[in-house]
Amino acid sequence: GGDAKPADTQLSYSQPHTDPFQNAENVGSMERFKKLGYATIPATNADRDPAQQITDIQTLINKGAKGLVISVGDADAIVPAIEYANDQNVPIVAIDEAPASGNIAMIVRADNVHMGELACEEMGKRVKAGSAVITLDGDPVTSNGRDRTNGFNDCMKKKYPDVKLVNVATEWDPAKAATGIETALNQYDNIAGIYNQSDATFFPTILDTLKSLGKLVPVGEEGHIVQVSVDASPMAMTAIRDGYLDAAVAQPMTDYIDYGADYLVRAIKGEKFKEGKTDHGSVIEKRKGNLVDLLPTPVVTKDNVEDPELWGNKKFALEAFGASK
Amino acid sequence: MTTPSTTVPAIQIDRVSKTYGATKALQDVSVSILPGQVHGLIGRNGAGKSTLLRMITGLETPDTGAVRFFGEDAPPAADAKAWQQRVACVYQRPSVFTNLTIAENLFAGRLPGNGPSVSWRTMQNEAERILAEWRIDLDPRSLLSDAPIEERQMLTIAKALDAGTRIVLLDEPTVQLEGSAIRRLFDKVQELQQDGVTFVFVSHFLREVTAICDSASVLRDGKLLWSRTGDDVKSDDLVEALLAGQEQRRHRVESAAATATDTAPALELRSATEKGGAFTDVSFRVAPGELVAIGGVGGSGKYSVGEAIAGLRRLGSGSVLADGEVIPTGKVKASQKAGVGFVPADRHKDGYVPQLSVAENMTMGVMDRLAPAGFFSPRKQNEMSRTLIQDVALVPPNPALAVSGLSGGNQQKVVLARALARDPRVLVLISPTAGVDIAAKDAIYALILRALADGVAVVLISDDVEELLVSSRVLIMREGRIAAELAEPTEEDIVRAIEGLE
Amino acid sequence: MNSARTTVITVPSGRSPFLGSVVRNVRELSVLPGLIIVAVIGAIVSPAFLTAPNLTLILRQSAELGIVVIGLTFILLTGKLDISLESTVGLAPMVAAWLLIPAAMGGLGTMINPFVAILLTLVIGALIGLFNGLLVVKVKLDPFIVSLAMLILLRGITLGVSQGKTLAGLPDAFRYIGSARWFGVPAAIWVTGILFVIAALVLRYTAWGRALYAIGGNADAARAAGIRVDAVLITTFIVASTLASFAGLMLAGRLASVTSGMGQNLIFSALAAAVIGGVQLTGGQGRIVGALLGVLLLGTLTNVLTLAGVPTFWINAVYGGVILLALFVGRFGARPSRT
Amino acid sequence: MNSARTTVITVPSGRSPFLGSVVRNVRELSVLPGLIIVAVIGAIVSPAFLTAPNLTLILRQSAELGIVVIGLTFILLTGKLDISLESTVGLAPMVAAWLLIPAAMGGLGTMINPFVAILLTLVIGALIGLFNGLLVVKVKLDPFIVSLAMLILLRGITLGVSQGKTLAGLPDAFRYIGSARWFGVPAAIWVTGILFVIAALVLRYTAWGRALYAIGGNADAARAAGIRVDAVLITTFIVASTLASFAGLMLAGRLASVTSGMGQNLIFSALAAAVIGGVQLTGGQGRIVGALLGVLLLGTLTNVLTLAGVPTFWINAVYGGVILLALFVGRFGARPSRT
Numbered sequence A: 001g002g003d004a005k006p007a008d009t010q011l012s013y014s015q016p017h018t019d020p021f022q023n024a025e026n027v028g029s030m031e032r033f034k035k036l037g038y039a040t041i042p043a044t045n046a047d048r049d050p051a052q053q054i055t056d057i058q059t060l061i062n063k064g065a066k067g068l069v070i071s072v073g074d075a076d077a078i079v080p081a082i083e084y085a086n087d088q089n090v091p092i093v094a095i096d097e098a099p100a101s102g103n104i105a106m107i108v109r110a111d112n113v114h115m116g117e118l119a120c121e122e123m124g125k126r127v128k129a130g131s132a133v134i135t136l137d138g139d140p141v142t143s144n145g146r147d148r149t150n151g152f153n154d155c156m157k158k159k160y161p162d163v164k165l166v167n168v169a170t171e172w173d174p175a176k177a178a179t180g181i182e183t184a185l186n187q188y189d190n191i192a193g194i195y196n197q198s199d200a201t202f203f204p205t206i207l208d209t210l211k212s213l214g215k216l217v218p219v220g221e222e223g224h225i226v227q228v229s230v231d232a233s234p235m236a237m238t239a240i241r242d243g244y245l246d247a248a249v250a251q252p253m254t255d256y257i258d259y260g261a262d263y264l265v266r267a268i269k270g271e272k273f274k275e276g277k278t279d280h281g282s283v284i285e286k287r288k289g290n291l292v293d294l295l296p297t298p299v300v301t302k303d304n305v306e307d308p309e310l311w312g313n314k315k316f317a318l319e320a321f322g323a324s325k
Numbered sequence B: 001m002t003t004p005s006t007t008v009p010a011i012q013i014d015r016v017s018k019t020y021g022a023t024k025a026l027q028d029v030s031v032s033i034l035p036g037q038v039h040g041l042i043g044r045n046g047a048g049k050s051t052l053l054r055m056i057t058g059l060e061t062p063d064t065g066a067v068r069f070f071g072e073d074a075p076p077a078a079d080a081k082a083w084q085q086r087v088a089c090v091y092q093r094p095s096v097f098t099n100l101t102i103a104e105n106l107f108a109g110r111l112p113g114n115g116p117s118v119s120w121r122t123m124q125n126e127a128e129r130i131l132a133e134w135r136i137d138l139d140p141r142s143l144l145s146d147a148p149i150e151e152r153q154m155l156t157i158a159k160a161l162d163a164g165t166r167i168v169l170l171d172e173p174t175v176q177l178e179g180s181a182i183r184r185l186f187d188k189v190q191e192l193q194q195d196g197v198t199f200v201f202v203s204h205f206l207r208e209v210t211a212i213c214d215s216a217s218v219l220r221d222g223k224l225l226w227s228r229t230g231d232d233v234k235s236d237d238l239v240e241a242l243l244a245g246q247e248q249r250r251h252r253v254e255s256a257a258a259t260a261t262d263t264a265p266a267l268e269l270r271s272a273t274e275k276g277g278a279f280t281d282v283s284f285r286v287a288p289g290e291l292v293a294i295g296g297v298g299g300s301g302k303y304s305v306g307e308a309i310a311g312l313r314r315l316g317s318g319s320v321l322a323d324g325e326v327i328p329t330g331k332v333k334a335s336q337k338a339g340v341g342f343v344p345a346d347r348h349k350d351g352y353v354p355q356l357s358v359a360e361n362m363t364m365g366v367m368d369r370l371a372p373a374g375f376f377s378p379r380k381q382n383e384m385s386r387t388l389i390q391d392v393a394l395v396p397p398n399p400a401l402a403v404s405g406l407s408g409g410n411q412q413k414v415v416l417a418r419a420l421a422r423d424p425r426v427l428v429l430i431s432p433t434a435g436v437d438i439a440a441k442d443a444i445y446a447l448i449l450r451a452l453a454d455g456v457a458v459v460l461i462s463d464d465v466e467e468l469l470v471s472s473r474v475l476i477m478r479e480g481r482i483a484a485e486l487a488e489p490t491e492e493d494i495v496r497a498i499e500g501l502e
Numbered sequence C, D: 001m002n003s004a005r006t007t008v009i010t011v012p013s014g015r016s017p018f019l020g021s022v023v024r025n026v027r028e029l030s031v032l033p034g035l036i037i038v039a040v041i042g043a044i045v046s047p048a049f050l051t052a053p054n055l056t057l058i059l060r061q062s063a064e065l066g067i068v069v070i071g072l073t074f075i076l077l078t079g080k081l082d083i084s085l086e087s088t089v090g091l092a093p094m095v096a097a098w099l100l101i102p103a104a105m106g107g108l109g110t111m112i113n114p115f116v117a118i119l120l121t122l123v124i125g126a127l128i129g130l131f132n133g134l135l136v137v138k139v140k141l142d143p144f145i146v147s148l149a150m151l152i153l154l155r156g157i158t159l160g161v162s163q164g165k166t167l168a169g170l171p172d173a174f175r176y177i178g179s180a181r182w183f184g185v186p187a188a189i190w191v192t193g194i195l196f197v198i199a200a201l202v203l204r205y206t207a208w209g210r211a212l213y214a215i216g217g218n219a220d221a222a223r224a225a226g227i228r229v230d231a232v233l234i235t236t237f238i239v240a241s242t243l244a245s246f247a248g249l250m251l252a253g254r255l256a257s258v259t260s261g262m263g264q265n266l267i268f269s270a271l272a273a274a275v276i277g278g279v280q281l282t283g284g285q286g287r288i289v290g291a292l293l294g295v296l297l298l299g300t301l302t303n304v305l306t307l308a309g310v311p312t313f314w315i316n317a318v319y320g321g322v323i324l325l326a327l328f329v330g331r332f333g334a335r336p337s338r339t
């Protein structure tokens, strides 16, 4: 309804599972809706169950939501929910991950495979040939885990074939990550780097594990293990400042939230979007029939760690992660 | 009643052997039973009677040897239906479904109906017919869990006899039954025998065997001692065969009532009433060294009185006193501390922990003494149990053996030893010799006598008139109240009082 | 003759069937108050609750759970357990889909006929059930622990086969049962309803159904009564697993894809539904109508919690609390006379 | 007198305790071949396996599981079950940490003393155990289903309290037991070892320990024998939950934080470890040494799978398969004489 007043228009958010990152996206989006003057329906959380996310979205629509931002848990399994929303003429904006099909007003995301590749570049230029790198693989059941693994592995194999990869299955469990690191360090004496697929999940546990093993050595000193991570959460920012983390590929979380909500509001007002450059330095592309605003994923290093625009430095992120600067 | 010897035997057991681990339960046993006979199978606890029956029902297969019915080889083990058409059995262990209705219990394994579908109507009608035939006053639609224990036993018997098989096996069917029910059973057995049905009847009650059996076999330690037919089966022979040289004693404990008046009672019940429960206004006293027996029909509340003294039931009003002190009811520990030792009615359910050792079972109630500071020494535990093992003459006398490996009679001795472990001042014994062979029975009575001599007050609660006769002072309960007190009763006195025919 | 016994006898036989069935129903019906309360709350918190689309949604989202619960109830009645049912929900359609879809989409590329794939789903379910049944009945392993090991193994195989990917691009025929509508209502709801009716009839009116109760009540006695306990148990495991694989097929239809996490945690809901509905884990007691009410309670509860906008972080706590409460009510609503 | 009986009697009484203990050991020792095979494979696939740091790592990563298994074994011996132990691992330290750390870091801001927080962790554990025990013993709810509901509820509360955050910034005192080293070996290993020894002694040489076996073997008989069954059961639940909360404390120390998913799926490993180690779910049978071996088997297996570089996608399938195999071996390695 393009004519309805914002205050009478209810928006909501569907979260696929619980982790600090997803929680922050949920909280941030709901706040953004309110800031834009819209009414909200409490958000839902599907707890890792794709079927539940379908039901959640249907329930939110039945309950009167006029537009939804969703963080997609499973690109394929979400499709029936999108189709339901299409039938009911409720616009959907997807953030973080693209649904495989269905009509989406806009997909706001970064490319996880690309993040893996960026991490590979950062890693590759810092470790010597003949050394080994631990990769903390996210749960392959989740597409971001899968993509970050594949992006990194394929790039390493192509560009740095002489670096041995030691894969650790973490299922996003910090305890498994810590054990995996310790096992690998026992097994190989040439570990030169650690690729951490989610610093939001694995910090502070693995920093502490390295510390207790006497392997937490600052950048530039003898015995330093190169660390490259994905997310660039507040804790990663601290680690970069402290000189333990070499580089973090930032998930542009604030952008997900802000642009996600903005696109939704514009779609409700009836706006149609087009391919091409945006006003925030990204390009909207058409992929599988839907428009994708592929946000840039800046690499954070010591050089740009103080940039206030990085989400890991924002107040809401510090709060959501219970971290302080 | 004897059948011409020319007929083929209904059951022919041919050189059957069965071994469980180290136990040779049956060794080379051969028995032939002619059609229309009621064949008594007797022997001490663990002699192999139940095992032999399991071979005849097809529930288990012999290691060697064979079973034939009417000259034909037994069906293959897997073909349960074929076995069912030939043999029906009342097993020693209760085999009922408390979660199902009485009707379904009567027809489990042979539900009436077409093909796979069940006809509840037919089943109901048939069940009503059976219940009427057996004069069992129950609604076939009610759950079996609502039926009293002894009626459940009658139902399993009724089921077996209704199966229409030419062969029926009864493994100690009368243990749970009272007099009139036993009579009903015997009438029915004889009626079916007229029609040519063959029975095998296992019992430790020799009077029952001589009353209805026209042939008999005696098993001892898994071997067949002898098998005889007709007039050759005499009570004396059976006793002789069972005791194997030991002499049988007659027990009768003279009343200590004379002394009871001037000594303070070791146990006293004052208007004891269970809240919403099984007995009302029960009062009696037992002096140290005195034996009081309590009898009554099933459901009269006699067991519940015993359980209340032992602390397993809570009183609504009235009190239980030991040595003049009121015991808090409903707490086993409190009763034990007041000096009460207890042998429960059902040893399988309340008596022992099967996989634990003899030593542990015997000392289970005295751990606070073995381990005053928390930790106990297994050596002390073994020593204590060795004394108890000697006291009750356990066979084998090994404290480390798991109780599950003992014969029924010896399991009962373990339960008795557990009751004695605390040097009780009062012993409450419920059916202490149920399912126990005569030699073991003797041993148990001897123990009771010794306890009495040591000044222990004993309450003996039993369904078995013979057992009640051991005491010269017998209380009879009816509908939860003490209906009569008999001094020096005869068997007839007791039966009349139990049945309420004063 | 004591008073207790007299009571039983004096009930006129004409009345007792009705009374008897009410008494037998109490345990199952003890879910009803809970269900009604949750529904009333739902109607209060949101006008959307009592609308046709919402009620349809509740039923549709409960369909897979319901089908798993039918099989689970069969198994629980025998006194056994199979927690690997949830992994069968995932594995059976995953293998079928893997053989069904093009290699480019993550399949093996054999691209078998969709109807063969449906059949295969059910056959895989049946085989898993057979394997579980044999382990429990013949190898005599504890059903809980063996199905736990199977759960890990089957989930692992699902992950290995799919390489963690979600398999999409399923042909319509394969998706049909999970996505079609009959007379405006999802086919899955019709099918689930029919399966519940069949299950109730089987339990009540077939020898096999009655055997489940007998075995759960007293397996030794059942054996002694000539019931082929082993055969019945194995068929029960097979039936339950086949139903689970069918639920998986339906779920795949609903998700328009097969995810490698499909069915995860479903068994917990299924157990909760069955037990809240009066099915005893110790075997021999419970009825399918109770299990159905349990399923509906959980489905309605999830729906109402969402409608009520319970904060996402507290939703699980509320859910757990309500289940606990329902168990409580069930316990006191129908306290058995003796324990 | 038959021959079997004679044999038993003629065993010199001096020897029989030894023979008896060997026989009693068989079931527990049946894990050993599996453990040895896994270790041999480990030594073959990687020279790092048999190094001190790696073996220490196996022990350290098994410590929390081991402590939960001790408590779980106590409960299983009584024939009960408590699957909510894993949620206690998460909840107890979460609440303590929440009260402990500054508001800016996600805490409540009360910033209680770390030693009070440690005590609080254990008290919360004990209270959860008490609550579970009362529900099982007094309300007579089925332990499996009641602890399932509790699992959902407690996990939900953990999530609600933490608002999904990971609480970091724990003071050193709170982390001490999970992170310190004594004589070069992690304190957690020493503590777990000592707890296992204590548990073994308690089970063997105290009235309370023997009561667990008696209750699990035949609760009615235990009651009639004067064992205060209800009290023993409730204390068992309390002890197990307190141990679980202690394991949570140790895990928090290791992770340097408390996450809202802590302990998740731990109970499955704990059950597998106990049962592989010969503890029967039906109660009354099993020994702590078996449970310990079960824990070591799982820990070694995880380690070897990582060392061997089994692909991420297949690791669960291999893990499940090995557990199933271990159950098999345990079943045939020590077939009980009666079933």
Ligand SMILES: Nc1ncnc2c1ncn2[C@@H]1O[C@H](COP(=O)(O)OP(=O)(O)OP(=O)(O)O)[C@@H](O)[C@H]1O
Pocket (backbone or CB within 6 Å): B020, B021, B023, B024, B025, B043, B044, B045, B046, B047, B048, B049, B050, B051, B052, B092, B405, B406, B407, B408, B409, B435, D337, D338
């Ligand atoms: N399944 C079994 N496993 C091991 N031993 C068994 C088994 N069944 C019976 N036995 C042993 O076989 C022997 C014969 O047992 P059985 O039950 O046949 O005796 P019974 O004559 O029926 O005794 P009772 O009069 O006590 O009923 C006993 O020593 C018993 O412990």
Ligand SMILES: Nc1ncnc2c1ncn2[C@@H]1O[C@H](COP(=O)(O)OP(=O)(O)OP(=O)(O)O)[C@@H](O)[C@H]1O
Pocket (backbone or CB within 6 Å): B148, B149, B150, B276, B277, B278, B279, B296, B297, B298, B299, B300, B301, B302, B303, B304, B305, B463, C002, C004, C005
């Ligand atoms: N806790 C109870 N609540 C209600 N009724 C009970 C309870 N315990 C026993 N009864 C009933 O009280 C009556 C007396 O039971 P009790 O077992 O003491 O009798 P009994 O003389 O030992 O009979 P039996 O020979 O059947 O064992 C029975 O009808 C029984 O069902």
Ligand SMILES: [Mg+2]
Pocket (backbone or CB within 6 Å): B049, B050, B051, B092, B171
């Ligand atoms: Mg016998």
Ligand SMILES: [Mg+2]
Pocket (backbone or CB within 6 Å): B299, B303, B304, B345
């Ligand atoms: Mg009685």
